[in-house]
Amino acid sequence: MTIPSDLDISRAAALRPIDEIAAQLDIGPHLLEPYGRQVAKVSLDAIEELADRPAAKYVLVSAVTPTPLGEGKTTTTVGLGQALRLLGHRSAVAIRQPSMGPTFGIKGGAAGGGYSQVVPMEALNLHLTGDMHAVTAAHNLLSAMLDNHLHKGNELDIDPQRITWRRVLDVNDRDLRSIVTGLGGPADGAPRQTGFDITAASEVMAVLALSNSLHDMRRRLGRIVVGYARDGSPVSAEQLRAAGAMTVLLREAIKPNLMQTTENTPVFVHAGPFGNIAHGNSSVVADRIAGRCSDYVVTEAGFGADMGAERFFNIKCRTSGLRPDAAVLVATVRALKAHSGNHRIVAGRPLPPELLAENPDDVLAGADNLRKQIENIRLHGVSPVVAVNAFPTDHPSEHAAIREVAEAAGARVAVSSHFLDGGKGAKELAEAVVEAASEPSRFQLLYPDSADLRTKIDTVARQVYGADGVSYTPAAARSLRDYEANGFGTLPVCIAKTHLSLSSDPGLLGAPTGWTLPVREVRASVGAGFVYPICGDMRTMPGLGSHPAAERIDIDEHGQVVGLS
Incomplete structure (x- = not known):
């Protein structure tokens, strides 16, 4: 057929x-x-x-x-x-x-x-209507304003070693995963190691998806944490005075x-x-x-x-x-x-x-x-x-x-x-x-807002994944303590793990038991409104294969797109 x-x-x-x-x-x-x-x-x-x-x-x-x-x-x-x-x-x-x-x-x-x-x-x-590009532009505007703040004297005393905000692009490009910016002369910025994620991985995209209104999106964008000051306090997009302009760039995209x-x-x-x-x-x-x-x-x-x-x-x-x-x-x-x-x-x-x-x-x-x-x-x-x-x-x-x-x-x-x-x-x-x-709805959340972050992670790991428990690296445990001290403990958790297994190991098929969920790092998407523990090596900027689909996509003699499948 x-x-x-x-x-x-x-x-x-x-x-x-x-x-x-x-x-x-x-x-x-x-x-x-x-x-x-x-x-x-x-x-x-x-x-x-x-x-x-x-x-x-x-x-x-x-x-x-x-x-x-x-x-x-x-x-x-x-x-x-x-x-x-x-x-x-x-x-x-x-x-x-x-x-x-x-x-x-x-x-x-x-x-x-x-x-x-x-x-x-x-x-x-x-x-489509350019929403991806609007997210890309809003995200990278915040990146530019962050680096400009560092270059212009760093009034907020941001610790360059604790900057968490990267840049994004809507392409698969492994060479951008880890880069150094600010190379050149003194007028070209402060050199630091950073990288690119794909636009779909941007917290701005998650904010767009979870906002209930234009003004809710404005508030969420302001809450985005880009890094930490030397005293350990979080630094937000609002403090960098970037959230308003970001909202303007996303004003059409939220429709x-x-x-x-x-x-x-x-x-x-x-x-x-x-x-x-x-x-x-x-x-x-x-x-x-x-x-x-x-x-x-x-x-x-x-x-x-x-x-x-x-x-x-x-x-x-x-x-x-x-x-x-x-x-x-x-x-x-x-x-x-x-x-x-x-x-x-x-x-x-x-x-x-x-x-x-x-x-x-x-x-x-x-x-x-x-x-x-x-x-x-x-x-x-x-x-x-x-x-x-x-x-x-x-x-x-x-x-x-x-x-x-x-x-x-x-x-x-x-x-x-x-x-x-x-x-x-x-x-x-x-x-x-x-x-x-047509049956009466009995929907229930798996955990309350009031539960601490470890309890939330443990609940998902045991009840949804079938794990025996959760282990944390010292860095992950420290991040959880810091997030709760900074008032982020009421947020839900979004556990980042492989999609190819119920466990954190893509090689474990079926419904594996007798394993422990290893949390190696924890990050906070405060604007979007969740904390995400990372279990394994998560690629946020994909690469291209030996023969990517782009090789087949073209325009024919009539000006029609060919090669999409």
């Missing part, structure tokens, strides 16, 4: 003018700022104007611990939104904006896939972007925080608007349920005050076979032939990961629905094995073919989600 490329499917879709998409949600043209015919910004005035409307059912899409290829969360999110609309419900999808680093690196695009994708594909993956799917279902695309050192969820303001103009809002969280979903519950929902009604857990045959330990999947290489052979026993051997991720959803009082994302190479016996495991764990299950069949392929999933979301 030959399947057209995602780009060909996107171009063949019968798109509607964006004001017609907005009209599905009763969002009037006075709230739209069009960017061409198929994209628009939505004014934040919509939050107040729509406040009296009934609240939508709020549905999260997460997944089992993924393989390096990913298991299709975005495609499932889009397919579910389309299917809910086919069932007669007003639905809206909310996803993150793709970073151009991975687009030109390994992914080649991140808009969903097949007949369940956000379109136009080129617009989504290439700049969510409205697009559509291949079947004309409305999609809010907004913010793109990193899924490792940040919370990996789209914006609060997009969800707040979508939640007052639809019957169902379907939103996605990065990586597996131990990461994106846990942060959705304990960081995003804590900030927004919104409460989820159901959670979809995407599972694939290949992921559970990989968790059996019998197969190795490497990004950029063909799947091993033995992985594609019919083998329900391998699925069952890797099913502990599915059981644990179902448990992780239930820990928060949310009803789980397992979505079996069907691939053409799967076998019915393998789908039956996943269904057996999920139902035994008390979850609803649906096999979904949305990649090939669009919304109609996800109807069974949509029906199961409607059932789950």
